[in-house]
Amino acid sequence: MAIESKITDVEKIAVIGSGNWGTAIARIIGVNVVQLKGFDREVKMWVFEETVGGRNLTELINEKHENVKYLPGFKIPENVKAVPDLLETIKDATILVFVIPHQFLHDVCDQLKGKVHIKAKAITLIKGFDISDTGIRPMSEVIHEVLKVPVCTLSGANIANEIAAEKFSETTIGYRNRQEGELFKRLFETKYYRVGIVDDVVGVELCGALKNVVAIGAGIIDGLKMGDNTKAAIIRIGLLEMKKFIKMFYKGIKDETFFESCGIADVITSCYGGRNRKVAEAHVLTGKSFDQLEKELLNGQKLQGTLTAKELNMVLKRKGLEREFPLFTTIYKISFDGAAPQKIVEDII
């Protein structure tokens, strides 16, 4: 049951999440709402409370206007307020920006159920998906099902620190209703951050999830020092497996989506920068497990690629499709089954 707690003509934003990416996007939103018509100046950002040097992270963010733990070195506009209470964050909000690790989404949605504004629209920046008996379920569908709100999706070649540093970047928003796509484009676009919109929520979203698996593959190639040709081949094969998988499980996926920032560009960025590549390279070079390297290298951030590879493999195994996706399957085996990294090339030849 949605609650209409306040009649309002302006859009009020709640950013649900405050990691590296959540904080970077909250900075953009904070600047844009002040300059654009039709938006409330105040942006609330939900922070899963933790202590940093003996103090609450929310207090540190609101005092220093900087997320000292997850995006140090970049000022957050003062109209962005860190809030430790989830329901307080979304009170009166007409736009919900989901940007949390995907394993936390169900719990968050359960807490929000029946509590969101009657005019609320959501956009998810989450990478990952649920698995179900019939295959996979995008996060946008989970949010839509529980909260009964329309959901768009945003994904692109977006390493958070580079966006925070205002380096030129592109991204893609997938919409079902064009007006919502255009509203979100206004909210997120800046001179240095260009937003393309496409009528393909699921295609955009699943590209963002699956590219992390390809990035694990690219990191393995880097660890093996196999060179640029091999890496480009793995990226190409990975993009094709992504396309094949998404089209196999969903109707209405557009070929053009893979030429957008969420497709080819995000795959490239993730395969040359980004944490999944880095940890996979370290796995090959040190022989340490992904779990251990996540703790050592990611400063509390979660590794999405291996988790996605595991979930993907459960679906492929259940449907007898492992051989049709040799790269995805081999990356899973290297990550969880103790397969030798060299298998990544041998298994696709």
Place this chain on the structure above:
Amino acid sequence: MAIESKITDVEKIAVIGSGNWGTAIARIIGVNVVQLKGFDREVKMWVFEETVGGRNLTELINEKHENVKYLPGFKIPENVKAVPDLLETIKDATILVFVIPHQFLHDVCDQLKGKVHIKAKAITLIKGFDISDTGIRPMSEVIHEVLKVPVCTLSGANIANEIAAEKFSETTIGYRNRQEGELFKRLFETKYYRVGIVDDVVGVELCGALKNVVAIGAGIIDGLKMGDNTKAAIIRIGLLEMKKFIKMFYKGIKDETFFESCGIADVITSCYGGRNRKVAEAHVLTGKSFDQLEKELLNGQKLQGTLTAKELNMVLKRKGLEREFPLFTTIYKISFDGAAPQKIVEDII
């Protein structure tokens, strides 16, 4: 007028060119013809004679079985013979492999006119194209027009030294007649070098030419140290301008071609490795001209990207299309018009 100088049931190969890429591909062909049925063991490789340390390059290659100037450190099979005379090289050859800098093709074709075997088929590995009054003319068409032989094309994510080192790579052959596509696939494919074939000669070939322009753009981004997001955005925009340009000037171009190794993978490889990227990065870092850097950094090799950018710009300017291709146009202006490297991002915003 073709000459039937000898009746033969086996295919006899002439490799026309012996630079870095020509030598790498001659090594593969040299190994394959010995193992495969239907090919003559002897492979002739045309070398534009020059002296290295006071000796003829052909003599050095045939004595050391190594191209000490253009592919040092890799043995060439003994059945590959370096020949300084062009007509001697193609005598009795039924397969002509063109792998020379594109500015030399007309002169070579003129010398070969009327002298090739009646059963000759050609494949071109040349990057670049001619410009004509109506637009651009692929090298495969130049060869076909002068020599009256069927012409396939090969292009892919193929940095020569990595192929020579037998690192896993992919490539694409574009054919008009499927049987020829399959013949060339047999000739070039190895366990570590995977060949895809597509019914799109011009699409494959022009990807190989135009990607060098995008690589100049990527090198400029590297020189400016703008990061992974920006680089992925430039690569994506470059690939889209390639696709738009090729489809604007040619009919029958296939979307799938851009997902092959010759498309996305080659663009990626060239934008992360390769000489065009390297020289463009040095241009930004040192302020030296491309001409000067070509001499300093490329050890006699030619820089294709800037030449292609110039030819491309002549076509775009003539047709009033410069604004429709902002990335190509800006790369031209940075390379030849003294535009600041920073324009690369400013002009596409």
